[in-house]
Amino acid sequence: MSARNRELLALIPASLLLTAGFAAIFIQRSDVLSNVSLTYGAIFLGLCFAGHLVIRFTLPNADPYLFPLCAVLACFGLVVVYRIDDTLARDQAQWFVIGLILFVITIVALRDFRVLERYRYTIAFAGLALLLLPRVPGIGQQVNGAYLGIKLGPVAFQPAEFGKIAIVIFLAAYLRDTRQVLVQGSRRFLGITIPPLKHFGPLLVVWGAAMFMLVFIRDLGSSLMYFGAFLALLYVATNRFSFVLIGLLLFAGGAYFFATTVGHVQERIDIWLDPFKDYHGSGYQIANGLFSMADGGLFGQGLGVALLNLPSGAPLIPAPQTDMIFAVIVNDLGLAGGCGLIAVYLLIAQRGFKIATLAHDSFSKLLATGLTAVMALQVFVIIGGVTRVIPLTGVTLPFVSYGGSSVMANFILLALLLVISDRARTP
């Protein structure tokens, strides 16, 4: 069967999942099954089909599983957002349409994505500017102490979601050029490979940028995400584990320093260590995330059953549609549902890295690796935050969390991966 037909077939379960999910929520809400669930399913199937057609005609050799996997996540996310708040779900569906349009534009405009290499510095500056926008007075917004969003009139926006793509493009282009020098100029000292000082500079610059973000944006999670993607790329580009080690030590040192000096980061770490100490204050969100996962158990309470609000209307889980959506999923669908979701992300990561290994040139390899790594890291940072593996920070769960910027940025990321994949697999 051709790649495109496999893709088309794989989209059917995604639509069925959406229909079944909405049906389950309608039954839970009112004991009657309205045909709205079918409508949602049909519309979603139509959207997926449109996306599929674009891929079929523009990228005939692209990876057949990536798009259906993301569609599964998107429809699953839509069901969960609908279950949390149906007006939000309507917005989210609109974001999906806009995301799909951006997806198509990216594919059409960047069929030869290697032009990106030429604009690496422009893209780097654009990326940094996007990351720093939330600190611009007047439009920047502080949420939970971190600066991650901006507000322009009625439009709220998380520029960091796009910034991550820009930064990965820059790093891939930059490392393609310097990887040879980084490796060849190295000396071995005490069994550790030390990169040449001249080329050590950029490493320090990126480290500095990550630290700067920690202080400026005050978000350990996104800082970890960008720096982690950088280290992943550095490792793949040079195949020198010692570089990663040096980078990790630098990051750990810097993070420790700022964690003990920047109040907000410090507080996040304290909550992480003991969310019950200040239960009625800062620990409330993470503690209730844990409670709701415990409430879910092995198979969950059932889609739409778990409690989100107290009878008084006060939230039982603050930010259920964004930061804490994983806790809601585990509450509704149990450990089984949570693991299923993680498995889908793992499959996406597998497809992404597969694309990287198949690509012919280093830029494509690095770009595919970087895009996959940054998305996988984002999943780790947010789910890890909710499950108390690391301190909780406000990044979204790709394709699942509510949020326009997140949906749009991830569709662009997906488009880039498919474009690289098509080129790699074209005989």
Place this chain on the structure above:
Amino acid sequence: MNTPIFRLFALFVVLFAVLVGFTSRWAVFGAQRLRENDHNSRVVLEEQRIKRGVIRADDGAVLAGSTALSDGRYARRYPTGSLFALPIGYDSVIYGRAGLEKYYNDQLVGRKDDFGQLLDSLVKKTQVGDDLRTTLDPKAQQVAMDAIQGRKGAVVALDVKTGAVRVLAGTPSFDPKDLGKKGTSTFNLATQGLFPPGSTFKTVTATAAIDSGRYQPDSRVSGKNGKVISGTPLNNFGGENFGDITLTDALTHSVNTVWAEVGVKLGRQTMQEYMDRFGFGEDPPMDYPAGQMQPSGSTLRGKIIPMTSSRVDVGRTAIGQALLLVTPLQMASVAQTIGNGGVRMEPRLVEKVIDPDGRTVQTPLPKRAERVMSTATANKVATMMKSVVREGSGTAAALAGVELAGKTGTAEIDIARNINDLWFIGFTGEVAVAVVIAGEQGQGGIVAAPIAKRVLQALGQ
């Protein structure tokens, strides 16, 4: 470049496995502990859909009841307000649970084993909670609360024969309707408050002295003032010098130097053994949440240390000083044990658990803890303590027509300002009582003993 890409993927497999591991930790393996967490309002909300059992006093008065709300939930009400707040506790969506509401939660929501639950769901029977019948006496509780109102103090009264808790009062208390209000406290002074027991602890030393066979009530001992105990001279109350007196006289007049010397001569091991038998060093075995009780004993930086520790001054511990800190509940238990012929009973707040059909499904009361001393010893110590009330420091507690055994205690907190913790413990044939008033001027025999008397009278003594 492909090898590092594979390794990178392997790293993500590991990272995602960690996520699965942590998710299972919260959702499955550690879920029970999270469900039992006091802050977990989810569980409380779920259980609010069940008609929670009623908690009653010994005369049938409702101490905690359930009122149906319009949306199928039930709200808890506490008709007696702060009077019984400490023993009953609360059941709140925001603040979780405490007291009997917490300890007997499974019974109050009618939780059954899996099989019973299955049967109920088959016949579509809705879950209804079991009722609790406590042994608490509203009249005596009121008398006790009135006596300690506006002060810092606690009163515990136990049934001598069964260990049933008749009064469990402490101030400050709180209003279960107004949880979290400033200036109120859910800290239970009767079970968590740690005070130096002062001379009331001499009853424990006396038990050890006589039950070990080393002393008799008429043994002659020297009551000289200023005896050197652990390298420092020890004074009697008011610096009074007693000559050669009997052990009974030494208890009647609370002679410090005698009892400190007795403690030293008995030795650390013997003192430790009798304290263990009385239940020191561990939470009292009461039907009350573990987090709301404190063990009594020699306490260093919040931890109980054994008598054998070199930090413990055994002589001063024997007269209730040094590092020794005790709860009122523990001292009530000491009095109950001596009054019950040497058998310590487990203190119990609840007499019966009654299911919605009126059947008694559980009888937590009475439960024997252990024999602390021989009946003969108990009778001898009781006789000595009766002499304290008849002619010694405890005359203010004396009751008309009922023979009361007792011991006063005045633990010095601030000698310069004459601030003391004031104690009285005692028992009649039916009721044992412990009263403490913290941080006031005066003596145990003058301040605490009359309160004990009023509480005992309210209990029909």
